[in-house]
Amino acid sequence: MLLIILLVLALTVVQALLPGKYLTEQVGPAAQMGPRDELPPPSLMLARSRRALANLHETLPVFLTLAVLSIVLGEQGWLSLAGAALFLVGRAVHVVCYLKALSPWRSLAFSVAFVGLLLLVVPLVPHIFA
Numbered sequence: 782m783l784l785i786i787l788l789v790l791a792l793t794v795v796q797a798l799l800p801g802k803y804l805t806e807q808v809g810p811a812a813q814m815g816p817r818d819e820l821p822p823p824s825l826m827l828a829r830s831r832r833a834l835a836n837l838h839e840t841l842p843v844f845l846t847l848a849v850l851s852i853v854l855g856e857q858g859w860l861s862l863a864g865a866a867l868f869l870v871g872r873a874v875h876v877v878c879y880l881k882a883l884s885p886w887r888s889l890a891f892s893v894a895f896v897g898l899l900l901l902v903v904p905l906v907p908h909i910f911a
Contacts, residue, residue, distance in 0.1 A: 782857045785865040786848050792869065793841060796834050796876055803827035826880065833879040837872060840894065844868050847901040856904040864900025867893055 803826045805813045812820070823831065844865075851861045871894025878887035 782848055782852055782862060782865060785862070785869055786845065789841070789844060789848075789865075789869050789872065792873055792876075793837060796830070796837055799830040799876075799880075800827060800834060803830050829880050829882070833876045836879070836891075837876070840868075840872070840898070843898055844901070847898060847905065850905055850908075851901060854905065854908050856908075858904060860900055861904050864897045864903075867897030867900065869897075871895070871897055 801813070803824060804820075807824045807827055808820060848861075848865055851857055851865075871890050871892070875887060875890035875894060877883075878890050
């Protein structure tokens, strides 16, 4: 489980760097390193990368909470690991589909990641009543 958590965090770092890459491509390194007070409207790829990152930020706390609870409560069985892996794969595919505007694949990738979260929840449910 810890490896998957680290891979999800690595994906987060990569996604966090993408808007900076696209901004530098759009305005150049000098403007990127400056105060950025008067930037032009974002390019298509910059806007998409920002939205994809914001979307990841919506689900990342849920994933991390469930993954850490799985470790703390000793629920790192196949279902939890499969859920975490589905989340990782779904989120990785989601960002690619988001950047390339691949519909309905983006929604399908999000759904895969969401199913992964649900699979992480299932082994934790008995602990609610314990």
